[in-house]
Amino acid sequence: MSDDGRQPDDPLSRFLHGETGALVFVREVLTSVLAVALVGLLLFAVSGVWPPMVAVESGSMEPHMERGDLVFITEPDRFTPEFAHGDTGIVTYETGAAEAYTTFGEPGSVIVYHPPGSGGSPIIHRARFHVQEGENWVDRANPDYLPATSCEGVPACPAPYDGFITKGDANAEYDQVSGIAPVVKSEWVHGVARVRVPYLGYVRLVFSEAVLVQIDGGADGVVPAVGGERVSVTGSERTTTTGVVGSASPTLATGSAHGTPTATA
Template structure:
Protein backbone atom coordinates (compact mmCIF):
# COMPACT_ATOMS: atom_id res chain seq x y z
CA UNK A 1 0.00 0.00 0.00
CA UNK A 2 1.16 3.57 -0.66
CA UNK A 3 1.43 6.31 1.94
CA UNK A 4 -2.06 7.43 0.99
CA UNK A 5 -3.43 3.98 1.75
CA UNK A 6 -3.80 3.08 -1.91
CA UNK A 7 -2.25 0.18 -3.73
CA UNK A 8 0.23 1.15 -6.47
CA UNK A 9 -2.03 -0.80 -8.83
CA UNK A 10 -5.08 1.25 -7.92
CA UNK A 11 -6.45 2.94 -11.13
CA UNK A 12 -6.39 6.40 -9.57
CA UNK A 13 -2.82 5.97 -8.37
CA UNK A 14 -1.71 4.77 -11.79
CA UNK A 15 -3.43 7.79 -13.38
CA UNK A 16 -1.88 10.30 -10.97
CA UNK A 17 1.63 8.88 -11.15
CA UNK A 18 1.87 7.79 -14.76
CA UNK A 19 4.89 9.17 -16.60
CA UNK A 20 4.05 7.99 -20.10
CA UNK A 21 1.06 7.07 -22.21
CA UNK A 22 -2.45 8.45 -22.64
CA UNK A 23 -2.91 8.98 -18.90
CA UNK A 24 -0.26 11.72 -18.96
CA UNK A 25 -1.99 13.54 -21.81
CA UNK A 26 -5.43 13.32 -20.18
CA UNK A 27 -4.01 14.46 -16.84
CA UNK A 28 -2.35 17.51 -18.41
CA UNK A 29 -5.52 18.47 -20.29
CA UNK A 30 -7.63 18.20 -17.14
CA UNK A 31 -5.08 20.25 -15.20
CA UNK A 32 -5.11 22.99 -17.86
CA UNK A 33 -8.90 23.09 -18.00
CA UNK A 34 -9.08 23.34 -14.22
CA UNK A 35 -6.53 26.18 -14.19
CA UNK A 36 -8.48 28.10 -16.84
CA UNK A 37 -11.73 27.56 -14.96
CA UNK A 38 -10.22 28.83 -11.73
CA UNK A 39 -8.82 31.92 -13.46
CA UNK A 40 -12.22 32.54 -15.06
CA UNK A 41 -14.00 32.29 -11.71
CA UNK A 42 -11.49 34.69 -10.16
CA UNK A 43 -11.96 37.21 -12.97
CA UNK A 44 -15.73 36.94 -12.65
CA UNK A 45 -15.52 37.47 -8.89
CA UNK A 46 -13.51 40.65 -9.43
CA UNK A 47 -15.38 42.02 -12.45
CA UNK A 48 -18.96 40.95 -11.73
CA UNK A 49 -19.60 40.45 -15.48
CA UNK A 50 -19.19 37.55 -17.90
CA UNK A 51 -17.25 37.51 -20.07
CA UNK A 52 -14.84 39.80 -18.18
CA UNK A 53 -12.66 40.60 -21.16
CA UNK A 54 -13.10 41.91 -24.68
CA UNK A 55 -10.86 42.10 -27.76
CA UNK A 56 -10.81 45.36 -29.69
CA UNK A 57 -11.51 44.85 -33.37
CA UNK A 58 -11.04 48.31 -34.89
CA UNK A 59 -9.27 51.61 -34.40
CA UNK A 60 -12.03 53.96 -33.27
CA UNK A 61 -10.45 54.34 -29.80
CA UNK A 62 -6.91 55.01 -31.01
CA UNK A 63 -4.44 55.94 -29.75
CA UNK A 64 -5.71 54.85 -26.33
CA UNK A 65 -6.87 51.43 -27.50
CA UNK A 66 -5.54 49.60 -30.54
CA UNK A 67 -6.96 46.81 -32.64
CA UNK A 68 -5.95 43.53 -30.99
CA UNK A 69 -5.88 44.90 -27.45
CA UNK A 70 -7.40 42.74 -24.74
CA UNK A 71 -9.50 44.83 -22.34
CA UNK A 72 -10.56 43.80 -18.85
CA UNK A 73 -13.98 45.19 -17.87
CA UNK A 74 -16.02 45.32 -14.69
CA UNK A 75 -19.61 45.90 -13.75
CA UNK A 76 -20.24 49.65 -14.15
CA UNK A 77 -20.78 50.36 -10.46
CA UNK A 78 -17.67 48.47 -9.28
CA UNK A 79 -14.76 50.71 -8.31
CA UNK A 80 -16.68 53.77 -9.50
CA UNK A 81 -15.94 57.14 -7.85
CA UNK A 82 -18.53 59.00 -5.80
CA UNK A 83 -19.06 61.56 -8.56
CA UNK A 84 -20.22 58.93 -11.07
CA UNK A 85 -23.63 59.76 -12.54
CA UNK A 86 -26.36 58.58 -10.19
CA UNK A 87 -26.32 54.83 -9.65
CA UNK A 88 -24.93 54.07 -13.12
CA UNK A 89 -21.29 53.99 -12.03
CA UNK A 90 -20.40 55.93 -15.21
CA UNK A 91 -18.27 59.08 -15.20
CA UNK A 92 -18.83 61.17 -18.31
CA UNK A 93 -16.10 63.08 -20.10
CA UNK A 94 -17.79 66.27 -18.94
CA UNK A 95 -17.66 65.28 -15.25
CA UNK A 96 -14.25 63.65 -15.53
CA UNK A 97 -12.78 66.87 -16.89
CA UNK A 98 -14.06 68.88 -13.94
CA UNK A 99 -13.10 66.26 -11.33
CA UNK A 100 -9.69 65.35 -12.73
CA UNK A 101 -10.77 61.76 -13.36
CA UNK A 102 -9.55 60.05 -16.50
CA UNK A 103 -9.16 56.58 -17.98
CA UNK A 104 -7.23 55.51 -21.06
CA UNK A 105 -5.74 58.91 -21.73
CA UNK A 106 -8.81 61.16 -21.50
CA UNK A 107 -11.46 62.19 -18.94
CA UNK A 108 -14.39 59.92 -18.19
CA UNK A 109 -15.27 56.23 -18.43
CA UNK A 110 -14.87 53.99 -21.46
CA UNK A 111 -17.95 51.79 -21.63
CA UNK A 112 -18.98 48.63 -23.46
CA UNK A 113 -22.57 48.82 -24.66
CA UNK A 114 -24.91 46.97 -27.01
CA UNK A 115 -28.25 48.47 -28.07
CA UNK A 116 -30.92 45.74 -28.21
CA UNK A 117 -31.83 44.54 -31.67
CA UNK A 118 -28.80 46.21 -33.24
CA UNK A 119 -27.13 42.95 -34.19
CA UNK A 120 -23.39 42.67 -34.54
CA UNK A 121 -21.05 43.05 -31.62
CA UNK A 122 -20.98 45.36 -28.60
CA UNK A 123 -19.27 48.74 -28.93
CA UNK A 124 -16.55 50.14 -26.67
CA UNK A 125 -16.52 53.96 -26.66
CA UNK A 126 -16.17 56.80 -24.17
CA UNK A 127 -19.19 58.24 -22.36
CA UNK A 128 -19.16 61.94 -23.19
CA UNK A 129 -22.40 63.38 -21.75
CA UNK A 130 -25.42 62.22 -19.80
CA UNK A 131 -28.64 63.69 -21.14
CA UNK A 132 -32.24 63.71 -19.93
CA UNK A 133 -35.40 63.08 -21.89
CA UNK A 134 -36.32 66.10 -24.00
CA UNK A 135 -32.97 67.82 -23.45
CA UNK A 136 -31.36 69.86 -26.22
CA UNK A 137 -27.93 68.42 -25.46
CA UNK A 138 -26.30 70.10 -28.44
CA UNK A 139 -25.90 73.21 -26.28
CA UNK A 140 -23.51 71.27 -24.00
CA UNK A 141 -21.72 69.29 -26.67
CA UNK A 142 -18.43 69.99 -28.40
CA UNK A 143 -19.32 71.67 -31.71
CA UNK A 144 -16.31 69.99 -33.36
CA UNK A 145 -18.22 66.69 -33.21
CA UNK A 146 -21.52 68.06 -34.56
CA UNK A 147 -22.72 68.82 -38.08
CA UNK A 148 -24.65 71.88 -36.85
CA UNK A 149 -25.06 74.11 -33.81
CA UNK A 150 -28.71 73.21 -33.25
CA UNK A 151 -30.86 70.12 -32.74
CA UNK A 152 -32.19 70.34 -36.27
CA UNK A 153 -30.85 67.56 -38.42
CA UNK A 154 -29.76 65.41 -35.45
CA UNK A 155 -32.20 62.55 -34.92
CA UNK A 156 -31.09 61.97 -31.33
CA UNK A 157 -31.78 65.57 -30.33
CA UNK A 158 -33.73 66.46 -28.32
CA UNK A 159 -32.96 63.33 -26.32
CA UNK A 160 -35.81 60.81 -26.65
CA UNK A 161 -35.04 59.44 -23.16
CA UNK A 162 -32.40 59.58 -20.42
CA UNK A 163 -29.04 58.16 -21.45
CA UNK A 164 -25.46 58.74 -22.53
CA UNK A 165 -23.92 60.44 -25.54
CA UNK A 166 -20.85 58.46 -26.61
CA UNK A 167 -17.93 58.74 -29.02
CA UNK A 168 -14.83 56.84 -30.10
CA UNK A 169 -11.74 58.85 -29.22
CA UNK A 170 -10.54 58.71 -32.83
CA UNK A 171 -13.92 59.44 -34.40
CA UNK A 172 -14.95 62.75 -35.90
CA UNK A 173 -18.55 62.72 -34.60
CA UNK A 174 -20.61 61.51 -31.66
CA UNK A 175 -22.08 58.03 -32.12
CA UNK A 176 -25.55 59.59 -31.93
CA UNK A 177 -24.70 61.93 -34.82
CA UNK A 178 -22.96 59.45 -37.13
CA UNK A 179 -25.68 56.82 -36.69
CA UNK A 180 -23.52 54.29 -34.87
CA UNK A 181 -25.95 54.15 -31.96
CA UNK A 182 -28.95 55.92 -30.43
CA UNK A 183 -28.70 57.61 -27.04
CA UNK A 184 -27.27 54.84 -24.85
CA UNK A 185 -29.53 53.72 -21.98
CA UNK A 186 -27.75 52.67 -18.79
CA UNK A 187 -29.25 49.17 -19.02
CA UNK A 188 -27.47 48.65 -22.36
CA UNK A 189 -24.06 49.09 -20.75
CA UNK A 190 -22.34 45.76 -20.18
CA UNK A 191 -19.28 47.07 -18.37
CA UNK A 192 -16.59 49.71 -17.90
CA UNK A 193 -13.07 49.24 -19.29
CA UNK A 194 -10.38 49.10 -16.60
CA UNK A 195 -7.19 47.60 -18.04
CA UNK A 196 -5.81 46.88 -21.50
CA UNK A 197 -3.13 44.44 -22.62
CA UNK A 198 -1.75 45.02 -26.12
CA UNK A 199 -1.86 42.24 -28.73
CA UNK A 200 -3.46 39.52 -26.59
CA UNK A 201 -6.82 40.21 -28.19
CA UNK A 202 -5.48 38.97 -31.53
CA UNK A 203 -5.86 35.43 -30.19
CA UNK A 204 -9.60 36.00 -30.11
CA UNK A 205 -9.70 37.84 -33.42
CA UNK A 206 -7.77 35.15 -35.28
CA UNK A 207 -10.03 32.34 -34.10
CA UNK A 208 -13.29 34.24 -34.09
CA UNK A 209 -15.90 32.88 -36.46
CA UNK A 210 -17.05 36.39 -37.26
CA UNK A 211 -14.83 39.46 -37.04
CA UNK A 212 -17.22 42.28 -37.70
CA UNK A 213 -15.84 45.54 -39.00
CA UNK A 214 -18.73 47.85 -39.76
CA UNK A 215 -17.87 50.69 -42.05
CA UNK A 216 -19.04 54.27 -42.22
CA UNK A 217 -16.21 55.59 -44.31
CA UNK A 218 -14.01 53.55 -41.97
CA UNK A 219 -14.29 50.66 -39.55
CA UNK A 220 -16.73 50.87 -36.66
CA UNK A 221 -15.39 50.51 -33.12
CA UNK A 222 -16.13 46.90 -32.40
CA UNK A 223 -14.95 44.71 -29.59
CA UNK A 224 -15.04 40.97 -29.12
CA UNK A 225 -15.95 39.59 -25.72
CA UNK A 226 -14.11 36.74 -24.11
CA UNK A 227 -15.05 34.20 -21.50
CA UNK A 228 -11.53 33.66 -20.29
CA UNK A 229 -9.89 36.80 -21.48
CA UNK A 230 -10.23 39.86 -23.60
CA UNK A 231 -8.42 43.03 -24.45
CA UNK A 232 -6.28 44.47 -21.74
CA UNK A 233 -2.88 46.03 -21.48
CA UNK A 234 -1.94 48.50 -18.85
CA UNK A 235 -3.98 49.85 -15.96
CA UNK A 236 -6.46 52.48 -16.92
CA UNK A 237 -4.92 55.89 -16.50
CA UNK A 238 -6.88 57.41 -13.67
CA UNK A 239 -6.09 61.08 -13.41
CA UNK A 240 -4.74 61.06 -16.94
CA UNK A 241 -6.09 63.26 -19.66
CA UNK A 242 -6.71 66.96 -19.82
CA UNK A 243 -8.80 68.52 -17.08
CA UNK A 244 -11.18 70.90 -18.74
CA UNK A 245 -14.10 73.08 -17.66
CA UNK A 246 -17.39 71.19 -17.30
CA UNK A 247 -19.37 73.90 -19.00
CA UNK A 248 -18.66 72.74 -22.53
CA UNK A 249 -17.19 69.42 -23.45
CA UNK A 250 -13.84 69.84 -25.10
CA UNK A 251 -11.70 67.52 -27.17
CA UNK A 252 -8.22 66.56 -26.07
CA UNK A 253 -7.56 64.57 -29.21
CA UNK A 254 -8.67 66.56 -32.27
CA UNK A 255 -9.03 64.44 -35.36
CA UNK A 256 -10.45 64.57 -38.81
CA UNK A 257 -10.59 60.82 -39.21
CA UNK A 258 -13.76 59.08 -40.42
CA UNK A 259 -16.26 57.84 -37.89
CA UNK A 260 -15.51 54.43 -36.41
CA UNK A 261 -16.82 52.26 -33.62
CA UNK A 262 -15.03 49.64 -31.59
CA UNK A 263 -16.94 46.38 -31.39
CA UNK A 264 -16.52 43.43 -29.14
CA UNK A 265 -17.00 39.76 -29.94
CA UNK A 266 -17.80 37.23 -27.21
CA UNK A 267 -14.95 34.87 -26.54
CA UNK A 268 -16.01 31.52 -25.20
CA UNK A 269 -13.25 29.39 -23.88
CA UNK A 270 -10.50 31.53 -25.35
CA UNK A 271 -8.57 34.57 -24.35
CA UNK A 272 -9.63 38.00 -25.26
CA UNK A 273 -12.36 39.35 -27.29
CA UNK A 274 -13.89 42.56 -28.31
CA UNK A 275 -17.70 44.88 -25.75
CA UNK A 276 -17.11 41.27 -31.78
CA UNK A 277 -16.04 45.14 -26.29
CA UNK A 278 -17.34 41.78 -25.44
CA UNK A 279 -18.73 36.97 -26.83
CA UNK A 280 -12.90 40.30 -25.45
Protein backbone atom coordinates in the same frame (compact mmCIF):
# COMPACT_ATOMS: atom_id res chain seq x y z
CA MET B 1 2.94 3.56 -1.74
CA SER B 2 2.47 0.02 -0.45
CA ASP B 3 4.48 -1.52 2.36
CA ASP B 4 6.80 -3.24 -0.11
CA GLY B 5 7.75 0.08 -1.75
CA ARG B 6 5.64 -0.35 -4.90
CA GLN B 7 3.09 2.15 -6.16
CA PRO B 8 -0.54 1.08 -5.59
CA ASP B 9 -2.08 -0.44 -8.71
CA ASP B 10 -5.61 0.94 -8.42
CA PRO B 11 -6.96 3.14 -11.33
CA LEU B 12 -6.79 6.42 -9.35
CA SER B 13 -3.16 5.88 -8.40
CA ARG B 14 -2.23 4.97 -11.99
CA PHE B 15 -3.97 8.17 -13.18
CA LEU B 16 -2.27 10.38 -10.59
CA HIS B 17 1.22 8.92 -10.75
CA GLY B 18 1.56 7.42 -14.22
CA GLU B 19 4.45 8.85 -16.25
CA THR B 20 3.76 7.35 -19.67
CA GLY B 21 0.86 6.58 -21.95
CA ALA B 22 -2.54 8.16 -22.58
CA LEU B 23 -3.25 8.74 -18.88
CA VAL B 24 -0.46 11.33 -18.76
CA PHE B 25 -1.97 13.25 -21.67
CA VAL B 26 -5.47 13.15 -20.16
CA ARG B 27 -4.12 14.28 -16.79
CA GLU B 28 -2.29 17.24 -18.33
CA VAL B 29 -5.35 18.31 -20.31
CA LEU B 30 -7.59 18.14 -17.24
CA THR B 31 -5.03 20.08 -15.19
CA SER B 32 -4.88 22.82 -17.83
CA VAL B 33 -8.67 23.03 -18.05
CA LEU B 34 -8.93 23.28 -14.28
CA ALA B 35 -6.32 26.06 -14.18
CA VAL B 36 -8.17 28.03 -16.87
CA ALA B 37 -11.47 27.56 -15.04
CA LEU B 38 -9.96 28.82 -11.78
CA VAL B 39 -8.54 31.90 -13.50
CA GLY B 40 -11.94 32.52 -15.08
CA LEU B 41 -13.70 32.27 -11.73
CA LEU B 42 -11.19 34.67 -10.18
CA LEU B 43 -11.67 37.22 -12.96
CA PHE B 44 -15.44 36.91 -12.66
CA ALA B 45 -15.26 37.42 -8.91
CA VAL B 46 -13.30 40.63 -9.42
CA SER B 47 -15.21 42.00 -12.42
CA GLY B 48 -18.76 40.87 -11.72
CA VAL B 49 -19.40 40.32 -15.45
CA TRP B 50 -18.94 37.43 -17.86
CA PRO B 51 -16.95 37.42 -19.91
CA PRO B 52 -14.64 39.83 -18.04
CA MET B 53 -12.41 40.66 -21.01
CA VAL B 54 -12.91 41.96 -24.53
CA ALA B 55 -10.75 42.10 -27.65
CA VAL B 56 -10.74 45.33 -29.63
CA GLU B 57 -11.46 44.82 -33.33
CA SER B 58 -10.92 48.26 -34.84
CA GLY B 59 -9.24 51.61 -34.40
CA SER B 60 -11.94 54.07 -33.33
CA MET B 61 -10.48 54.37 -29.82
CA GLU B 62 -6.92 55.02 -30.96
CA PRO B 63 -4.45 55.93 -29.66
CA HIS B 64 -5.78 54.90 -26.24
CA MET B 65 -6.96 51.48 -27.40
CA GLU B 66 -5.77 49.73 -30.51
CA ARG B 67 -6.90 46.81 -32.60
CA GLY B 68 -5.79 43.58 -30.95
CA ASP B 69 -5.79 44.96 -27.41
CA LEU B 70 -7.28 42.81 -24.68
CA VAL B 71 -9.38 44.90 -22.28
CA PHE B 72 -10.46 43.88 -18.78
CA ILE B 73 -13.90 45.22 -17.82
CA THR B 74 -15.98 45.29 -14.66
CA GLU B 75 -19.58 45.93 -13.74
CA PRO B 76 -20.16 49.68 -14.02
CA ASP B 77 -20.76 50.13 -10.30
CA ARG B 78 -17.51 48.44 -9.22
CA PHE B 79 -14.52 50.64 -8.34
CA THR B 80 -16.48 53.72 -9.34
CA PRO B 81 -15.89 57.18 -7.83
CA GLU B 82 -18.59 59.01 -5.91
CA PHE B 83 -19.10 61.52 -8.71
CA ALA B 84 -20.28 58.89 -11.20
CA HIS B 85 -23.62 59.74 -12.77
CA GLY B 86 -26.45 58.67 -10.47
CA ASP B 87 -26.41 54.94 -9.79
CA THR B 88 -24.98 54.06 -13.21
CA GLY B 89 -21.36 53.86 -12.04
CA ILE B 90 -20.35 55.76 -15.20
CA VAL B 91 -18.27 58.94 -15.15
CA THR B 92 -18.88 61.06 -18.23
CA TYR B 93 -16.18 62.98 -20.09
CA GLU B 94 -17.93 66.14 -18.96
CA THR B 95 -17.72 65.20 -15.26
CA GLY B 96 -14.29 63.61 -15.58
CA ALA B 97 -12.85 66.83 -16.95
CA ALA B 98 -14.26 68.76 -13.99
CA GLU B 99 -13.05 66.21 -11.43
CA ALA B 100 -9.65 65.47 -13.02
CA TYR B 101 -10.71 61.84 -13.47
CA THR B 102 -9.16 60.19 -16.52
CA THR B 103 -9.14 56.67 -17.95
CA PHE B 104 -7.27 55.55 -21.05
CA GLY B 105 -5.79 58.96 -21.69
CA GLU B 106 -8.88 61.16 -21.48
CA PRO B 107 -11.56 62.19 -18.96
CA GLY B 108 -14.45 59.87 -18.15
CA SER B 109 -15.33 56.19 -18.44
CA VAL B 110 -14.90 53.97 -21.49
CA ILE B 111 -17.96 51.75 -21.62
CA VAL B 112 -18.92 48.55 -23.43
CA TYR B 113 -22.52 48.74 -24.61
CA HIS B 114 -24.87 46.93 -26.97
CA PRO B 115 -28.21 48.41 -28.05
CA PRO B 116 -30.90 45.69 -28.18
CA GLY B 117 -31.68 44.40 -31.64
CA SER B 118 -28.70 46.15 -33.21
CA GLY B 119 -26.91 42.95 -34.19
CA GLY B 120 -23.15 42.69 -34.43
CA SER B 121 -20.67 43.08 -31.62
CA PRO B 122 -20.93 45.38 -28.63
CA ILE B 123 -19.26 48.79 -28.87
CA ILE B 124 -16.49 50.14 -26.65
CA HIS B 125 -16.55 53.95 -26.62
CA ARG B 126 -16.25 56.81 -24.16
CA ALA B 127 -19.32 58.20 -22.38
CA ARG B 128 -19.23 61.91 -23.21
CA PHE B 129 -22.21 63.27 -21.27
CA HIS B 130 -25.63 62.27 -19.97
CA VAL B 131 -28.85 63.67 -21.40
CA GLN B 132 -32.45 63.66 -20.19
CA GLU B 133 -35.57 62.90 -22.20
CA GLY B 134 -36.55 65.91 -24.30
CA GLU B 135 -33.26 67.75 -23.71
CA ASN B 136 -31.75 69.95 -26.39
CA TRP B 137 -28.17 68.78 -25.78
CA VAL B 138 -26.46 70.60 -28.64
CA ASP B 139 -25.37 73.49 -26.43
CA ARG B 140 -23.47 71.05 -24.17
CA ALA B 141 -21.81 69.24 -27.03
CA ASN B 142 -18.50 69.95 -28.75
CA PRO B 143 -19.46 71.62 -32.06
CA ASP B 144 -16.55 69.90 -33.77
CA TYR B 145 -18.40 66.58 -33.41
CA LEU B 146 -21.77 67.86 -34.72
CA PRO B 147 -23.12 68.38 -38.26
CA ALA B 148 -25.10 71.50 -37.29
CA THR B 149 -25.30 74.17 -34.62
CA SER B 150 -28.98 73.72 -33.81
CA CYS B 151 -30.94 70.80 -32.42
CA GLU B 152 -33.07 70.60 -35.57
CA GLY B 153 -30.04 69.59 -37.64
CA VAL B 154 -28.67 66.96 -35.22
CA PRO B 155 -29.90 63.34 -35.04
CA ALA B 156 -31.18 62.18 -31.62
CA CYS B 157 -31.88 65.78 -30.62
CA PRO B 158 -33.91 66.46 -28.60
CA ALA B 159 -33.04 63.35 -26.60
CA PRO B 160 -35.76 60.70 -27.01
CA TYR B 161 -35.10 59.34 -23.47
CA ASP B 162 -32.50 59.49 -20.69
CA GLY B 163 -29.10 58.13 -21.62
CA PHE B 164 -25.50 58.76 -22.63
CA ILE B 165 -24.00 60.48 -25.64
CA THR B 166 -20.92 58.48 -26.65
CA LYS B 167 -17.98 58.73 -29.04
CA GLY B 168 -14.88 56.83 -30.08
CA ASP B 169 -11.79 58.86 -29.20
CA ALA B 170 -10.56 58.70 -32.81
CA ASN B 171 -13.96 59.31 -34.44
CA ALA B 172 -15.02 62.62 -35.96
CA GLU B 173 -18.61 62.60 -34.67
CA TYR B 174 -20.67 61.40 -31.73
CA ASP B 175 -22.06 57.87 -32.14
CA GLN B 176 -25.58 59.31 -32.08
CA VAL B 177 -24.73 61.65 -34.98
CA SER B 178 -22.90 59.16 -37.22
CA GLY B 179 -25.55 56.46 -36.80
CA ILE B 180 -23.41 54.04 -34.81
CA ALA B 181 -25.90 53.92 -31.95
CA PRO B 182 -28.92 55.71 -30.49
CA VAL B 183 -28.68 57.49 -27.16
CA VAL B 184 -27.23 54.79 -24.88
CA LYS B 185 -29.46 53.70 -22.00
CA SER B 186 -27.64 52.71 -18.83
CA GLU B 187 -29.15 49.21 -18.96
CA TRP B 188 -27.40 48.62 -22.30
CA VAL B 189 -23.97 49.01 -20.69
CA HIS B 190 -22.27 45.65 -20.18
CA GLY B 191 -19.23 46.99 -18.37
CA VAL B 192 -16.63 49.69 -17.88
CA ALA B 193 -13.09 49.27 -19.24
CA ARG B 194 -10.36 49.18 -16.58
CA VAL B 195 -7.12 47.75 -18.00
CA ARG B 196 -5.80 47.10 -21.50
CA VAL B 197 -3.14 44.59 -22.48
CA PRO B 198 -1.66 45.20 -25.96
CA TYR B 199 -1.69 42.44 -28.59
CA LEU B 200 -3.23 39.64 -26.51
CA GLY B 201 -6.62 40.19 -28.11
CA TYR B 202 -5.30 39.17 -31.53
CA VAL B 203 -5.64 35.49 -30.65
CA ARG B 204 -9.33 36.00 -29.99
CA LEU B 205 -9.70 37.99 -33.20
CA VAL B 206 -8.11 35.22 -35.24
CA PHE B 207 -10.50 32.63 -33.85
CA SER B 208 -13.52 34.88 -34.39
CA GLU B 209 -12.32 35.81 -37.89
CA ALA B 210 -12.49 39.42 -36.83
CA VAL B 211 -9.10 40.01 -38.42
CA LEU B 212 -10.87 39.83 -41.78
CA VAL B 213 -12.89 42.92 -40.98
CA GLN B 214 -11.70 45.91 -42.97
CA ILE B 215 -12.12 49.23 -41.22
CA ASP B 216 -10.22 51.78 -43.29
CA GLY B 217 -12.24 53.30 -46.11
CA GLY B 218 -15.34 51.21 -45.67
CA ALA B 219 -17.81 49.48 -43.44
CA ASP B 220 -16.93 46.67 -41.08
CA GLY B 221 -20.21 44.84 -41.57
CA VAL B 222 -21.95 46.42 -38.61
CA VAL B 223 -21.06 50.10 -38.56
CA PRO B 224 -19.46 52.56 -41.00
CA ALA B 225 -15.70 53.11 -41.09
CA VAL B 226 -16.10 56.10 -38.79
CA GLY B 227 -18.05 53.90 -36.44
CA GLY B 228 -17.45 51.99 -33.29
CA GLU B 229 -14.57 49.90 -32.11
CA ARG B 230 -15.63 46.29 -32.31
CA VAL B 231 -14.98 43.76 -29.62
CA SER B 232 -15.98 40.17 -29.12
CA VAL B 233 -17.25 38.77 -25.86
CA THR B 234 -16.25 35.22 -25.17
CA GLY B 235 -19.05 33.27 -23.66
CA SER B 236 -21.61 35.62 -25.09
CA GLU B 237 -24.46 34.35 -27.21
CA ARG B 238 -23.68 37.24 -29.52
CA THR B 239 -20.36 35.76 -30.58
CA THR B 240 -19.31 32.79 -32.61
CA THR B 241 -16.93 31.27 -30.09
CA THR B 242 -17.31 29.91 -26.62
CA GLY B 243 -15.54 31.93 -24.02
CA VAL B 244 -13.00 30.70 -21.61
CA VAL B 245 -10.20 32.63 -20.07
CA GLY B 246 -7.27 31.99 -22.30
CA SER B 247 -9.44 31.69 -25.40
CA ALA B 248 -7.99 34.95 -26.56
CA SER B 249 -11.12 36.93 -26.32
CA PRO B 250 -11.74 40.56 -25.35
CA THR B 251 -12.37 40.85 -27.03
CA LEU B 252 -13.88 40.19 -23.39
CA ALA B 253 -10.58 37.91 -22.80
CA THR B 254 -12.87 35.49 -22.06
CA GLY B 255 -15.37 37.60 -23.54
CA SER B 256 -17.24 41.05 -27.35
CA ALA B 257 -17.31 44.64 -27.05
CA HIS B 258 -16.51 46.85 -29.85
CA GLY B 259 -13.13 45.06 -27.27
CA THR B 260 -13.31 39.65 -25.81
CA PRO B 261 -16.42 39.19 -26.62
CA THR B 262 -15.25 41.25 -29.53
CA ALA B 263 -16.37 44.78 -29.38
CA THR B 264 -16.49 47.55 -31.91
CA ALA B 265 -14.72 50.68 -30.89
